[in-house]
Amino acid sequence: MRFTSQTSSDGVTEQLFTLGEIPGVLWTPEDALGTRPLILMGHGGRQHKQAPGVLDGARRFAAEGGFAVAAIDAPNHGERPEDEEFGRIATEMRAGMAAGEDPAALVAAMHNHLAGRAVAEWQAVLTAVQQLDHVGDGPVGYWGMSMGCGLGVPFIAAEPRVRAAVLGLLGATALAETAARITVPVRFLVQWDDQLVPRAQSLALYDAFGSAEKTLHANPGNHGDLPRFETDSALRFFTRHLR
Amino acid sequence: MRFTSQTSSDGVTEQLFTLGEIPGVLWTPEDALGTRPLILMGHGGRQHKQAPGVLDGARRFAAEGGFAVAAIDAPNHGERPEDEEFGRIATEMRAGMAAGEDPAALVAAMHNHLAGRAVAEWQAVLTAVQQLDHVGDGPVGYWGMSMGCGLGVPFIAAEPRVRAAVLGLLGATALAETAARITVPVRFLVQWDDQLVPRAQSLALYDAFGSAEKTLHANPGNHGDLPRFETDSALRFFTRHLR
Numbered sequence: 001m002r003f004t005s006q007t008s009s010d011g012v013t014e015q016l017f018t019l020g021e022i023p024g025v026l027w028t029p030e031d032a033l034g035t036r037p038l039i040l041m042g043h044g045g046r047q048h049k050q051a052p053g054v055l056d057g058a059r060r061f062a063a064e065g066g067f068a069v070a071a072i073d074a075p076n077h078g079e080r081p082e083d084e085e086f087g088r089i090a091t092e093m094r095a096g097m098a099a100g101e102d103p104a105a106l107v108a109a110m111h112n113h114l115a116g117r118a119v120a121e122w123q124a125v126l127t128a129v130q131q132l133d134h135v136g137d138g139p140v141g142y143w144g145m146s147m148g149c150g151l152g153v154p155f156i157a158a159e160p161r162v163r164a165a166v167l168g169l170l171g172a173t174a175l176a177e178t179a180a181r182i183t184v185p186v187r188f189l190v191q192w193d194d195q196l197v198p199r200a201q202s203l204a205l206y207d208a209f210g211s212a213e214k215t216l217h218a219n220p221g222n223h224g225d226l227p228r229f230e231t232d233s234a235l236r237f238f239t240r241h242l243r
Numbered sequence: 244m245r246f247t248s249q250t251s252s253d254g255v256t257e258q259l260f261t262l263g264e265i266p267g268v269l270w271t272p273e274d275a276l277g278t279r280p281l282i283l284m285g286h287g288g289r290q291h292k293q294a295p296g297v298l299d300g301a302r303r304f305a306a307e308g309g310f311a312v313a314a315i316d317a318p319n320h321g322e323r324p325e326d327e328e329f330g331r332i333a334t335e336m337r338a339g340m341a342a343g344e345d346p347a348a349l350v351a352a353m354h355n356h357l358a359g360r361a362v363a364e365w366q367a368v369l370t371a372v373q374q375l376d377h378v379g380d381g382p383v384g385y386w387g388m389s390m391g392c393g394l395g396v397p398f399i400a401a402e403p404r405v406r407a408a409v410l411g412l413l414g415a416t417a418l419a420e421t422a423a424r425i426t427v428p429v430r431f432l433v434q435w436d437d438q439l440v441p442r443a444q445s446l447a448l449y450d451a452f453g454s455a456e457k458t459l460h461a462n463p464g465n466h467g468d469l470p471r472f473e474t475d476s477a478l479r480f481f482t483r484h485l486r
Binding site: 227 | 435450457458459460472475479
């Protein structure tokens with residue numbers, strides 16, 4: 001793990017790093033010492049590790065909750081090169097959507113292509129980040145919306161170190177069986193008027209989680225309109241389960 | 244308004260009162276002085292003003308949020324006499340349910356019988372309670388589950404003094420048009436496996452509210468299994484909107 005830059009503002013230190021080919025960011029409270037809970041944040045499709053939705057949550061989780069927070073560019077996203085297969089699937093996805101095919105199936109095919117690598121990368125990043133003195137091996141949470149949910153579900157199902165998750169903005173297509181293997185507390189966010197994810201599919205994914213504690217939060221608005229107060233609420237959820 | 248008893252414990256003062264024929268309770272932080280936001284709490288069917296779900300929330304809203312909280316016995320509930328018409332409707336409701344009729348329609352008929360009186364009583368209690376020195380005319384919220392939601396929806400639609408509401412555990416039957424007139428922020432609670440309220444009817448009532456800010460929280464479990472952390476969440480919701 002190699003750190004390439006470090007800046008601090010408003011009480012939060014942001015460190016860019018690479019782990020092998022994976023570019024990442026680590027946010028910690030300024031002058032953090034010792035072990036603390038860690039939140040991994042997975043960005044959405046066509047976004048990257050410092051997309052606004054990730055950045056805003058990450059800085060607040062670090063500043064207000066004292067958490068360490070890590071995000072990485074998913075395969076084929078952000079600073080990373082695109083592979084040929086990804087380019088082909090992305091082209092098929094766009095063409096299929098233009099032709100009126102089921103968007104959920106097209107999106108699921110894309111996530112499925114990325115999931116194997118994404119899970120292995122998150123596991124490697126988690127191991128590496130927890131070896132840092134100012135992170136340590138405290139409890140781990142995962143936050144991911146949309147593609148961050150689609151790649152997060154197989155990661156959490158495979159990874160016993162993750163103890164609580166905030167997921168959402170995605171439907172059950174091709175994910176229900178994996179979601180059923182998740183048993184940690186889940187907060188699941190639904191945008192009631194999501195133009196990309198049909199409401200019934202969102203409710204079906206919530207339904208599918210195997211967790212005894214799982215809470216659905218729905219708000220009016222489109223895929224991109226997640227209200228800011230859900231970040232406050234996610235902070236309290238992680239505080240309750242990881243602190 | 245006549246106070247009949249006063250006790251204090253764990254930082255909360257509980258005063259029993261009557262306003263005309265209406266028996267009520269007022270909770271305030273011990274030694275409260277001056278104006279503060281007020282939360283009105285409506286109990287469920289066959290419950291009363293000090294039912295556990297009301298009492299637990301009321302004491303926490305007062306102790307942790309500094310709110311004044313008032314609850315009253317709904318018509319035909321708690322310490323109040325039953326009228327003949329109510330007895331007839333209650334009998335019909337039980338017989339109809341035993342005969343497999345639509346429970347939502349039977350429950351709606353009951354709430355409809357009570358609503359006119361209940362709304363007028365809440366309005367009178369609100370006016371009287373706000374004249375007390377340790378309450379005053381601050382912002383007002385309403386909390387009500389099940390019947391407390393069924394009587395709360397027409398109350399909030401009729402009452403501009405109510406500025407935010409936590410409602411839930413009820414479906415849209417006979418309430419959708421009234422709910423559409425509500426425009427204040429709403430938190431709406433759904434029990435995912437509610438044996439009394441079909442899920443689709445709950446979602447339809449959430450859908451019906453006219454509010455720009457409305458958030459649905461769903462949790463696994465039956466009608467009576469509302470998780471305790473929803474009380475924390477309601478406290479923060481009221482704090483955000485009334486403080």
